[in-house]
Amino acid sequence: MSQQTTPRLPSLLDNDFYKFTMQHGVVKLFPRAKARYQFINRGKHRFPAGFGDALRKAVDAMGALSLSLEEKRWLATTCPYLDPTYLDFLQGFCYDPGEVTIAQKGEELSVEVEGYWYRTILWEVPLMALISELYYTQNGLERVNNEEVTRISREKIEKYRALDVKIAEFGTRRRHSYEVHQVVVEALKKYGSGTFVGTSNVHLARINGVKPIGTHAHEWFMFHAARYGFKMANVLGLQHWVDVYRGDLGIALSDTYTTNVFLQQFDKMFSKLFDGVRHDSSDPVAFAEQTIGHYRRLGIDPLSKTIIFSDALNYDKVARIAEYCRDKIGFSFGIGTNFTNDVGLQAMNMVIKMTETQPEGDQWIPVVKLSDERGKYTGQPEMIELAKKLLQID
Incomplete structure (x- = not known):
């Protein structure tokens, strides 16, 4: 894969805002909690040979990202509800690519994240953006100009x-x-x-x-x-x-x-x-x-x-x-x-979801989501059934 087709994030802030607002809350309230996330390929997309290696390279490059002083000042002015202590934390934050495990077997891709929740919470959105961008470049799919x-x-x-x-x-x-x-x-x-x-x-x-x-x-x-x-x-x-x-x-x-x-x-x-x-x-x-x-x-x-x-x-x-x-x-x-992603190509159907958390101590607990559409349920079947029973969901 050529250097030109390896995506690079332009900034630590190339992420969705709710990831930072939640991170702020986690740093304040749950600094010892841990989390695991997993890539779910809903669209059954097939990944070409070498995709996992290319994604690994892009993820490793994220370790060099950091918050600039200009970005920090902008956040302080634009988002005054973010504590100064959090902004100081974010200025010192660096992605740890070791928290991300990537494997490819044939045309199937596996991506998992594990670590302290206050750190791993930032991985989901940029990982998905990288997977999406790489999918089109690796497959040689041309978009409109x-x-x-x-x-x-x-x-x-x-x-x-x-x-x-x-x-x-x-x-x-x-x-x-x-x-x-x-x-x-x-x-x-x-x-x-x-x-x-x-x-x-x-x-x-x-x-x-x-x-x-x-x-x-x-x-x-x-x-x-x-x-x-x-x-x-x-x-x-x-x-x-x-x-x-x-x-x-x-x-x-x-x-x-x-x-x-x-x-x-x-x-x-x-x-x-x-x-x-x-x-x-x-x-x-x-x-x-x-x-x-x-x-x-x-x-x-x-x-x-x-x-x-x-x-x-x-x-x-x-x-x-x-x-x-x-x-x-x-x-x-x-x-x-x-x-x-309205560029003449089919958009990918994928998610990265929290699968387990370790709120305190050493026990990992599976997590689930029971949205209003059953097709959007996520989590282990037995935990889904337990949640439905306790919450009296039909």
């Missing part, structure tokens, strides 16, 4: 602007490449005035002068289930988030153990404290209806709250959601792969 990427992005954001909706870009994990990602964000900013509100990618937010967007992911609640039990996962996950951020970053992820269970525990205190919720699985209009009903039953005006929709969105889905939600509840959208 940058001018066409700009045209496609402009056309999309102008259509969304005509809908009078707010759009953020959430596409780091399955982007075609860093180059495409950069072109997309530049186009969204240039042509999306009043509609484009920011990006989940912290590095691209900084260099393009837009807002970094994100709060937390499923693994936050998955860890809490392992540490405190399934019945307490949502409650303590939310409480600990409030303890760290004191009212900032107030969008709660609702579907780690189904929305029904979440809303049972999202009581009046949490419903008032949090600005809104994020939708990541199931029918979005049915979710909006359920959420609006929840707020109304608690005597809370739904128009004072927001739903962030982020599940495999495209124009038709956004239009349908906006038509239902308008004048009923606040809403905005986070669009990922449809922005960053």
Whole structure:
């Protein structure tokens, strides 16, 4: 493989914002916890000979990344809710490639991560971005040129602007490449005035002068289930988030153990404290209806709250959601792969998920996710069944 086709991340901040906000929480609350992650090839993609070696080379290069003083100052100004002690920690942080194990057998790829949670939490997103970019270069798959990427992005954001909706870009994990990602964000900013509100990618937010967007992911609640039990996962996950951020970053992820269970525990205190919720699985209009009903039953005006929709969105889905939600509840959208990998090739279907955690002591505990779509369940079958039984999920 040539040097030109080995992807290199441009910055330690080339990652999704919620990874840093969660890392901040982990450093404060769970500094001794450990975690394991695993690559899941949902799309049954076949990897050519030498792919694992090329990925190893790209991962090893990440050990040289560090936070610059300019980046640190930008974070301090843009994200004042991040403690100065955390920013000092991040300035001294370096990826340890030894935490990542990569193996290839024939056309099958195995990637596993293990280490302290406060460190390993940053691996998921850049690993997926590297796997995606390498997949196209190693297979010799040609994309449309940058001018066409700009045209496609402009056309999309102008259509969304005509809908009078707010759009953020959430596409780091399955982007075609860093180059495409950069072109997309530049186009969204240039042509999306009043509609484009920011990006989940912290590095691209900084260099393009837009807002970094994100709060937390499923693994936050998955860890809490392992540490405190399934019945307490949502409650303590939310409480600990409030303890760290004191009212900032107030969008709660609702579907780690189904929305029904979440809303049972999202009581009046949490419903008032949090600005809104994020939708990541199931029918979005049915979710909006359920959420609006929840707020109304608690005597809370739904128009004072927001739903962030982020599940495999495209124009038709956004239009349908906006038509239902308008004048009923606040809403905005986070669009990922449809922005960053619409280049004439099939996007990869893959995830990297936390599989086990060691909250304290020496015992590793398997973690699971039970989203509103059964096809998105992750974890060991016996642990999934235990969670369903304890949470009374059919």
